[in-house]
Amino acid sequence: MFDDDTIVAPATTYGKSSLNVLRLSGKDSLRIAAQLAKTTLEELKFSLPARYAKLTKIYFNNNDLLDECILIYFKAPHSYTTQDVVEFQCHGGNFIAQSILQECLRYGARLANPGEFTKRAFLGGRIDLSQAQAVAKLIESQNASAHQMLMRHLKGEMQSFCENLRTDLIALLAHSEVFIDYAEEELPDDLLENLKNKLESILKTLHSLLEQSKAKRTLFEGYRLCIIGKPNVGKSSLLNALLHSNRAIVSEIAGTTRDSIEENFMLGGHWLRLIDTAGIHQTQDSIESEGIKRSLEKAEESDLVLALFDGSSDLMQEDLQIIDLLRTYQKSKKVVALVNKMDLECKFPLKVLEDFNPMNLCLKGDLYAKDSLLNIFKKNLESLLDSKEESQSLLLTSEYQFQAVQTCIQALQDSILPLQNLELEIFSFHLNEALKAIASITKPYEYSQMLDVMFGDFCLGK
Numbered sequence: 001m002f003d004d005d006t007i008v009a010p011a012t013t014y015g016k017s018s019l020n021v022l023r024l025s026g027k028d029s030l031r032i033a034a035q036l037a038k039t040t041l042e043e044l045k046f047s048l049p050a051r052y053a054k055l056t057k058i059y060f061n062n063n064d065l066l067d068e069c070i071l072i073y074f075k076a077p078h079s080y081t082t083q084d085v086v087e088f089q090c091h092g093g094n095f096i097a098q099s100i101l102q103e104c105l106r107y108g109a110r111l112a113n114p115g116e117f118t119k120r121a122f123l124g125g126r127i128d129l130s131q132a133q134a135v136a137k138l139i140e141s142q143n144a145s146a147h148q149m150l151m152r153h154l155k156g157e158m159q160s161f162c163e164n165l166r167t168d169l170i171a172l173l174a175h176s177e178v179f180i181d182y183a184e185e186e187l188p189d190d191l192l193e194n195l196k197n198k199l200e201s202i203l204k205t206l207h208s209l210l211e212q213s214k215a216k217r218t219l220f221e222g223y224r225l226c227i228i229g230k231p232n233v234g235k236s237s238l239l240n241a242l243l244h245s246n247r248a249i250v251s252e253i254a255g256t257t258r259d260s261i262e263e264n265f266m267l268g269g270h271w272l273r274l275i276d277t278a279g280i281h282q283t284q285d286s287i288e289s290e291g292i293k294r295s296l297e298k299a300e301e302s303d304l305v306l307a308l309f310d311g312s313s314d315l316m317q318e319d320l321q322i323i324d325l326l327r328t329y330q331k332s333k334k335v336v337a338l339v340n341k342m343d344l345e346c347k348f349p350l351k352v353l354e355d356f357n358p359m360n361l362c363l364k365g366d367l368y369a370k371d372s373l374l375n376i377f378k379k380n381l382e383s384l385l386d387s388k389e390e391s392q393s394l395l396l397t398s399e400y401q402f403q404a405v406q407t408c409i410q411a412l413q414d415s416i417l418p419l420q421n422l423e424l425e426i427f428s429f430h431l432n433e434a435l436k437a438i439a440s441i442t443k444p445y446e447y448s449q450m451l452d453v454m455f456g457d458f459c460l461g462k
């Protein structure tokens with residue numbers, strides 16, 4: 001599975017920046033670096049001790065000076081990939097980094113596949129699969145809590161969890177194997193009870209891991225917040241206020257927003273996707289109807305619905321429709337009711353929203369004053385998201401881990417009946433399946449194709 005090639009890739013994205021980093025990994029890394037520095041392997045080995053940063057002139061087109069780079073040599077096995085690694089820290093911009101890459105290719109390196117550095121770290125035994133997946137997810141992590149959980153995976157907590165589970169399963173298996181050849185009447189009286197209790201306790205642990213992880217899934221995917229309401233209540237004004245920009249058109253004409261508008265923004269430690277939608281109301285206009293259909297779809301797909309009501313207007317049929325929607329959404333997601341335009345005389349019967357603990361809002365005037373209603377709402381929203389994310393327990397972080405745990409649970413459930421019938425061979429067979437599923441979270445050595453697919457999700461250079 002370990003190929004012999006020396007690979008190269010940029011570790012930073014190209015663009016206007018002061019520095020770029022490229023990495024070479026493999027047995028020829030130092031030789032290739034020496035060729036770029038127009039020196040011999042021996043001289044470079046002498047002048048570039050492992051783990052020291054050295055300012056080095058790099059040449060291209062044979063003799064033209066390209067850049068002065070910082071070179072760092074990580075000697076195998078003390079590197080990320082466990083192989084010889086040379087890191088080039090060059091000046092920013094596309095040209096220098098691209099030219100270094102081209103020179104490395106010319107001297108025999110191959111362009112790394114996405115995730116290949118981490119794949120080598122895994123194959124070299126430096127990290128296990130749960131840690132490798134944490135690396136991939138860390139790069140995309142959307143909020144502080146997700147980052148914290150991924151760091152726990154990276155530090156090896158998932159590895160320890162799987163090892164403990166494996167030890168328990170092996171103990172169960174050993175117990176069963178000992179008695180496989182015994183006749184039923186020779187079996188200890190409490191054997192069935194003992195095995196059943198152990199099995200149930202393992203299943204309980206796995207179920208709780210799965211349930212908690214399902215509940216916190218949005219932690220790793222980022223929250224989607226959808227703003228809904230009848231026309232003209234201030235949905236687009238809220239989007240603009242949260243983004244600090246005039247992203248959406250705001251006007252006193254009802255039906256201004258025809259199609260949904262999506263933007264990302266940061267609130268506290270949370271990276272959110274905010275969706276402004278077309279106002280929900282009865283209409284014969286086919287374009288407006290399509291917009292409203294989309295509003296409902298967006299609300300359906302989101303994790304949190306912000307429903308806006310106009311405090312300066314009487315209760316209308318559309319408001320009742322929105323309240324009905326909130327009751328339905330409440331079953332599967334968080335909903336927040338907001339009564340806007342509180343700078344005007346309040347005509348809206350707030351009582352109809354009492355089940356939703358509505359918050360007052362005003363999107364006119366000094367929005368960003370410390371005690372503005374917008375700021376109070378933002379603080380409340382932040383703590384709502386914090387409480388949604390709070391988790392002391394370890395969580396599964398990828399679809400792959402979910403599947404492995406589900407397979408393990410299934411295998412253990414399949415083992416219950418044979419255990420009750422004292423068919424210990426079949427019981428052991430299912431336990432082995434459960435063991436395989438758990439091992440696949442950290443060390444699935446036998447699945448080389450699967451590894452390619454999994455590491456393919458990484459970005460280049462990691």
Ligand SMILES: Nc1nc2c(ncn2[C@@H]2O[C@H](COP(=O)(O)OP(=O)(O)OP(=O)(O)O)[C@@H](O)[C@H]2O)c(=O)[nH]1
Binds near residue numbers: 233254277340
């Ligand atoms: N007085 C007052 N006017 C507001 C407030 N918030 C928004 N408005 C005004 O209400 C009108 C409608 O605001 P929008 O943000 O376009 O409302 P919308 O819900 O996006 O409307 P549609 O896109 O048509 O569904 C605009 O004239 C805003 O300036 C507020 O808190 N107080």
Ligand SMILES: [Mg+2]
Binds near residue numbers: 248257
């Ligand atoms: Mg609008």
